[in-house]
Amino acid sequence: MHYIVVLFFILFCSHAAFAKQIEVVVGWTKPPYVISEEDSGFELELVRAILLEMGHDMSPIYVPFGRTASMLKKGGMDMGLTLNPGHEIDPAMLTDAYVYYQNVAVSRTDRNFEINEIQDLVGHSVIAFQTAISVLGEEFKNTLAHQKNYMELAQQDRQVSLLLLGSVDVAVLDRNIFQYVKHQLPVEKQHNTTIHELFPVSSYSAAIPDDQLRRQFNKVLAQFIKDGRYQSLLDEFGLFNFIEALPSEPAQNPN
Structure with a gap:
């Protein structure tokens, strides 16, 4: 019994050591994608669920939409949402597209x-x-x-x-x-x-400076799309699944 308690304590401490509070820069309310007053919306719920699957908690920081990229470039933030190369962000920091x-x-x-x-x-x-x-x-x-x-x-x-x-x-x-x-x-x-209809469908990524965190995010995102959890969230917020309507490799089109 003593051994089990010690093992549980070790596992708990190990999880705590790797778990992080991820600070995520989020543009102000864009319902149904982001509903800041409810700390909800499709993008927030998706990213929160992905980070939770990775063992982390999300701490959203709401800013005017145009400031997300500049805050990331200044450093100190773990992640920024709703970005693509048109936002003057280092493309190497961008995850796979998670929202369209x-x-x-x-x-x-x-x-x-x-x-x-x-x-x-x-x-x-x-x-x-x-x-x-x-x-x-x-x-x-x-x-x-x-x-x-x-x-x-x-x-x-x-x-x-x-x-x-x-x-x-x-x-x-x-x-x-x-x-x-x-x-x-x-x-x-x-x-x-x-x-x-003047513009094509546009893909957006998250920007994550940390290479390992970005790779893990991409892996879990792919799992969500494959196993239906992504579609379930789309349905919850009444959004169309553009992934099924796009070519297999959608271009990173501005906005």
Whole structure:
């Protein structure tokens, strides 16, 4: 009996020695991907579950979305979420893609806008998510960067509200975020909208400076995708599984 107690104590101490509190830099609320006020959302729950499988606990640090990469570059943080090479982060730090977004342009249907390509946004007031100019590609940047009626906003619920109120012509944001935020509003404010598919599906990674931690994360992520736990989380938050719709090696496309 004494031997069993000693063995249990050794195993407990061994686990405690390797377990870490992982500080994860997370962009402010992007429901249903990140719901900071509830410490939840698809991305948070997925990463939390992966780290728990690895024997670690997650400590989220919420920051404005554009600051994630800069905080990682300063050092001291274990991980940053929702990043790709367009965010001026060392590509060597990026994990395999763990989440996919599809940015779209959205307009009110009653405006009858013909928007079939990025150039069609010229002359319209456009509001986009923060860092959109940096990550949506050169054509988007060259077309809108110097347009006076183009702006970026971190609060995507405010972005959707401005569109539906008619204060801006077009909103550029992820399709799932738009639908989620729109359906949180009173029914009388949910004006009919038109989705303009101007951008392809985009893959995002986590950035992890520690090589061993990054390799372990990739291994467990692959297990989650293979055994169905990834799909279960997608279903919980009402998200489409882009992995099944993409080529076997999806490109790291901006946003």
